[in-house]
Amino acid sequence: MHAFILAGGFATRLWPLTEKRAKPLLPLAGKPIISHLVEQIPKEIPITVSTNAALREGFEQWHATLQRPNVSIVIEDAAHDDHKLGALGAVATWVTQQNFAEDLLLLTGDNYCGFSMDSFLKETSPDTALLAAYDIGNLEAAKAFGTVIVGKDGRTIEAFEEKPREPKTTLVSTGCSYLPASAIPILCAYAANHPDNVGGIFEELLSKGKPVAAYIFEEPWFDIGSFDAYLEATKALVGEKALLHATAQMEETEVHGTVVAGENVTIRKSVLENVVLFDGCTVEDCVLTDCILDVHCSLKGIDLTGKMLRSGTILTQN
Amino acid sequence: MRYRTLVLLWLLSDITLFMAVFCLAYFLRVGWIFSSDFPFGNFLTAVVTVAPVWLLVLATTRTFSLTRSQATMRNAAYITYSALVGVALFTLVYYFRYEQFFSRMLLIMAFVFSAAGIWLWHIAYSVLLRRILRRDPAAFPTLVIGVTRESARLIRKLNESSHPLKPVAILDGKGSKESEVEGVPVRGKLNKLEEIMESERITHLIQCSDLEQSLNLLSACRQRGCTYLLLPSVLGIVERDERIDTLEGQPVTIVSPKEHWWTWFFR
Numbered sequence: 001m002h003a004f005i006l007a008g009g010f011a012t013r014l015w016p017l018t019e020k021r022a023k024p025l026l027p028l029a030g031k032p033i034i035s036h037l038v039e040q041i042p043k044e045i046p047i048t049v050s051t052n053a054a055l056r057e058g059f060e061q062w063h064a065t066l067q068r069p070n071v072s073i074v075i076e077d078a079a080h081d082d083h084k085l086g087a088l089g090a091v092a093t094w095v096t097q098q099n100f101a102e103d104l105l106l107l108t109g110d111n112y113c114g115f116s117m118d119s120f121l122k123e124t125s126p127d128t129a130l131l132a133a134y135d136i137g138n139l140e141a142a143k144a145f146g147t148v149i150v151g152k153d154g155r156t157i158e159a160f161e162e163k164p165r166e167p168k169t170t171l172v173s174t175g176c177s178y179l180p181a182s183a184i185p186i187l188c189a190y191a192a193n194h195p196d197n198v199g200g201i202f203e204e205l206l207s208k209g210k211p212v213a214a215y216i217f218e219e220p221w222f223d224i225g226s227f228d229a230y231l232e233a234t235k236a237l238v239g240e241k242a243l244l245h246a247t248a249q250m251e252e253t254e255v256h257g258t259v260v261a262g263e264n265v266t267i268r269k270s271v272l273e274n275v276v277l278f279d280g281c282t283v284e285d286c287v288l289t290d291c292i293l294d295v296h297c298s299l300k301g302i303d304l305t306g307k308m309l310r311s312g313t314i315l316t317q318n
Numbered sequence: 319m320r321y322r323t324l325v326l327l328w329l330l331s332d333i334t335l336f337m338a339v340f341c342l343a344y345f346l347r348v349g350w351i352f353s354s355d356f357p358f359g360n361f362l363t364a365v366v367t368v369a370p371v372w373l374l375v376l377a378t379t380r381t382f383s384l385t386r387s388q389a390t391m392r393n394a395a396y397i398t399y400s401a402l403v404g405v406a407l408f409t410l411v412y413y414f415r416y417e418q419f420f421s422r423m424l425l426i427m428a429f430v431f432s433a434a435g436i437w438l439w440h441i442a443y444s445v446l447l448r449r450i451l452r453r454d455p456a457a458f459p460t461l462v463i464g465v466t467r468e469s470a471r472l473i474r475k476l477n478e479s480s481h482p483l484k485p486v487a488i489l490d491g492k493g494s495k496e497s498e499v500e501g502v503p504v505r506g507k508l509n510k511l512e513e514i515m516e517s518e519r520i521t522h523l524i525q526c527s528d529l530e531q532s533l534n535l536l537s538a539c540r541q542r543g544c545t546y547l548l549l550p551s552v553l554g555i556v557e558r559d560e561r562i563d564t565l566e567g568q569p570v571t572i573v574s575p576k577e578h579w580w581t582w583f584f585r
Contacts, residue, residue, distance in 0.1 A: 012493070012507040016534045019512060307530075313537035 001121075002102055003047040004094065006087045006175075006198070007034060007059065007109030008076050010052075013226050016310030017294055022055040023224065024109030025062055027262060027278065029237040030245070032062060033224060034109045038071065040117040045105065046070040050090045086195030092188045101181050108175030108198070112233055114219030117176075123215045124178045129205055131157075131177040133214040134221045136170050145172035145223070146199035150214050157212040162199040171214070173199055174221050183210060227308055231290060234258055234276055245279075262295075278311075320457050321482075324447050325382060332376070333369050335439055336404065339431035340365045347424040356420055364412040372404035381440065384458070384482055388444040394437050401433035448480040456484035461520045463535060464527025465494035465504055468551045472526065473500040486518050491528035511535075515542055525552055 011023035018026070024034035034049070041047060047070060051059050059073050076090050085093060091106065103124070113132065124130050133148045147167045149159040160173070179187060183205060190197075190204045205212050222233035235258045244250060248261040256273035263279040270286045277283065280296040287303040294311040301317030309315075344361050352358045379396035380386060386393060405425050412420065451457040460476075460483040462469050473485045477500060485502045488494075493507050505514055508531060514520065515538065523539050524547045525532060532548070539546040550560050550571070560573045 010509055012509045015491075015508045016511075016531075019509060304533075307533060310534040310537050312541060313533065314540070315533070 001045055001105055002100065003041050003045050003105040003107060004091055005034065005037060005047060005049045005107045005109045006090065007049050008052040008055070008085075008087065008090055009110065010054070011110070011225070014224075014230065014308075017230075017292060017308055019294075019310055021058050022051060022109075024049075025055075025058050026224070026230065027260075027276075028112060028224070028230075028233055029260065030243060033112060034062070036112055037107055037109065038066070038068065040113065041105070041107075042118065042121070043068065043070075047072070048094065049073050049109065050076060050094060052076040086191075087198045088187070088191040088201065089195030091198075092191035092195070095184055095188055101184060103181050104179045104184065104187075106177045106179055106198075108223075110224045111175030112220070112222040112224065112237070113174060113176050113217075114221060115215075115217040120176065120215050120217075121178070123213070124180075125213075127180050127182050128211040128213050129177065129179050129183050129202065130213045130215055131202060132174045132221075133171050133216050134174050135216070135218075136172050139167045139170055142167040142170050142172050145174075146202065147171065148173055148214050150216070154216065155213050157202070157206065157214050160199070160202040160206055160212065162197060162203060171216065173202065175223065177202075186210070227292065227306075231274060231276070231292065234260060235274060248277075321384075321451060324450060328382060328443055328447070329373060329377075331439065331443065332436060333373050335435055336369050336372055336432055337362075337365050339435045340408070340428050343424050343427040343431055346427060347421050360412070360416050364408055364415060367411050367415075368404060368407045371407055372400060375403045376400040376436075387479070388437075388440040393440070394433075397437045397440065398433045401429055401436065404432055405429045445480075448482055451482040452480050452484050455519075456486065458483050458521045459486040459518050460484055460522040460524060461486070461514060461518065462488045462499075462502065463491070463508075463523065463525045463531075464488075464552075465490040465496050465499055466527050468549055469524075469526035470499050472524065472549065473502055477501070483522050483524075485524075486520075487514050489514060491531055508534075511538055515544065520544055522547060525549065527552060529553065 007022055007024040009023060011018035014023055025032045028036060038047060049059060049071065051073065053075055056075050063071060063073055074094055076085050094100070115132065120132060131148070136142050136145070143163060143165065146160055146162045147164055147169050148157055148171045149169050150156060150171065151158050186204060186208060187201055190201055194200050202212050220236055222229060222236070224230050224233055238258045238260055240257055242250065242255045242259040242261070244261045245263045245265065247263050248265040250261065250267040252269045253267050254271045259272045259275050261267065261277045265277045265279065266282045268284045270283050270288065273289045275288045276292045278293060278295040281293045282298045284300045286299050286301065289305045291304050291306070292308045294309060296311055297309050297313045299315050302315045341362070344358065348356055376397065379400060381393055381396055405428055408428070409425060462473060462485050465488060469488065476483055476485055488499055488502055488504045489506060489508055489510060490504060491508050494504050496504050498504060522545045523535060525535055526549045529552050536546050555571070555573050557573055559576060560571055563570055563572050
């Protein structure tokens with residue numbers, strides 16, 4: 001088996017945090033989102049991370065920090081959103097180039113899955129595709145995902161609908177799936193016409209009479225695609241406390257909810273509620289609520305609510 | 319560099335024109351002779367002394383600013399006000415220097431000629447200036463943020479009037495199906511901000527939507543030394559009677575209720 005992590009998206013909804021950084025490299029509770037994922041995958045399974053030329057540097061730096069030797073990076077030749085191969089297209093290209101014919105653990109790099117990967121892998125069986133499914137709890141939210149209808153056994157998938165207008169269920173497909181070797185040719189053929197539709201492969205398998213099963217879990221799961229989702233994921237993982245890097249300094253500051261401070265962050269005389277401060281930020285005499293500050297921001301005497309600030313932003317109230 | 323040279327030429331031409339219209343007033347009033355009762359040399363010395371001060375007064379009205387439209391009543395009022403100051407200064411300088419009075423009609427003529435002459439010259443020069451500044455590569459390539467009807471209107475106006483701020487690209491926070499607006503290409507979402515600012519050598523950014531990204535757009539402009547402009551409609555201000563003022567020294571945007579025209583002086 002081989003794990004393949006999709007990490008080539010340009011994440012425009014998380015601009016400006018993703019201006020110079022891929023979404024999977026955003027820090028989540030002290031480490032990159034993709035690191036949470038990699039740590040979950042059993043050590044004997046080799047991992048390939050697929051990204052694009054514009055995000056290459058960040059992934060190479062991240063790769064250099066890994067303690068795990070069997071992780072490789074493949075660079076899709078796309079410097080812009082409009083040039084990219086598409087997520088499924090990237091998988092198909094890699095499969096073709098490598099003559100790959102094994103089982104595939106397909107993961108999306110911007111998802112945080114709280115369940116144990118071991119227990120997911122124990123549920124796999126030859127010739128049956130498996131996808132991790134989560135009950136999102138409301139039909140409106142389900143519209144943004146692939147929805148899954150399972151049979152009476154609570155496992156066999158009877159229908160899969162990618163981003164339905166009127167969902168029939170709140171059970172949604174997450175960014176973790178297993179494709180047996182027998183499904184790989186179908187994936188390649190499908191990707192040729194639908195290079196961006198990862199979820200569509202399950203519809204395709206079902207339409208060809210191939211079995212697809214669901215691994216339904218209740219542990220936390222976050223699809224970190226927006227400011228709100230990123231902040232929610234941080235709050236859920238860190239809890240109501242301040243998570244400070246060893247080099248971060250905080251003086252005379254009131255903390256409410258979740259506060260995360262990266263390397264060399266300095267916070268003085270401020271009130272913070274649900275705030276994430278990336279490396280090198282300085283905050284003095286500020287009231288910040290629901291804010292995310294990219295690296296090297298410097299704020300003094302400012303009140304902000306619900307803001308993402310791009311790297312190097314300097315706001316000083318005279 | 320192109321803009322600085324043009325502004326310098328503008329200032330020099332203005333000061334020359336100011337002195338020329340005063341001389342014209344002199345000869346029209348005195349006749350085409352060098353009078354011994356009212357020596358031209360004394361007159362010219364006073365005009366030359368006053369001209370730089372008058373230019374300074376004119377400059378404080380920001381008539382030379384890039385965003386000022388010359389052919390407006392507002393601009394005419396500023397130029398008239400400066401002309402009045404110029405004539406008053408000339409009167410004072412002449413009297414203090416030579417302790418003599420002279421023709422009052424000459425002062426009226428000098429005032430009328432300088433106000434009208436400078437205004438007309440400014441209108442003519444701005445046409446020339448705009449054409450030169452718009453030539454490729456444009457002196458002030460401008461990035462527009464937001465594909466909205468408001469931004470389309472603005473781009474149309476800038477292009478129709480050959481404004482020095484030449485829109486060269488549009489970005490939209492949420493993406494747009496439009497590939498161009500009024501001939502200006504829509505280049506994608508805000509993730510391309512840095513790339514577009516670099517490749518197009520953007521000097522001005524006009525925010526027409528995406529209020530939530532104001533801080534980040536401002537930050538990008540600060541880092542790159544660009545000028546940031548914001549349409550009031552982004553803040554929901556669409557009455558067109560907004561103004562920037564100060565409240566105890568703190569800058570504020572004021573939108574007052576519409577009342578009689580004379581209340582403008584007291585709002």
